[in-house]
Amino acid sequence: MKWDALEEEPCSLARTVAVIGDRWSLLILRECFLRKRRFEAFQSSLGITRHLLAERLKKLVRFGVLRRIPYQEAPKRYEYILTQKGLDLYPVIMSIVNWGNIHMVDARGRPMLHEHKNCGKMFDPVMVCSECGEPVIAKAVHVHPGPGARKAPAGGKTEDGAKAKKTVRAA
Template structure:
């Protein structure tokens, strides 16, 4: 796999990494979800160079994650707004935040708390099965090749070996 060709790989994770797989893109998305929209505010908040910020914003716009909307004519300036495709990244960002809240906090505790507007309570994100609603864990999921899988993928090879009965503990 070539780093600059990830978007062409027949793998959803590789294609996603092509879009958000560097620290600056993830941090820009964090700022977007915190309702930051303007170049100068991104730069001040992140401490990123103008060139690097412009490059990452351009990439997120090219992939349809953000859209650029003018808010000033002279000089022309833009806001960067999450598209639906960008908003659909929220569970990914929240999963990373949750992992950090569990494994990377210091003695002061979590740097941010998240409140669900509907019920007014602080929450932790949970990934659940779309079919039955049960929480998902790595050990409770089987992966099968989909129609877009490459024939030589490890998932294809595993799918063609005799099946073994999976025993769930707990």
């Protein structure tokens, strides 16, 4: 598997990493969820170089995670708005934040708390089964090839010559 070809892999995680798998893209997304929209606001908040920020924003726009909308004509300036595809990353971002809250906080505690507007309580994200509503943990999940998986012929190799993968049970 080559880094520059991840988006071609028949693996949803690899394809996702191709889009948001670097630190700057994740931090830009964090800023978007904190309602930042403008280039200068991203740069000021993150301390990222203009070149790197422009590159990451173009990539997120190209993959449909952000939409670029002009807000000023002379000079031409743009806002970057989360698309539905971008908004769908919210549970991913919250899961990463939760992992950090568990494993990476210092003695001062969590840097941010999240309040559920509907009930007014602070919360931690929990992944639940879409079918039964029970919390999901890795050892309670079996992974099976889906319709987009590489097809393995009788010889045990896929069409591209890679060794066929077996059904995997999470650890």
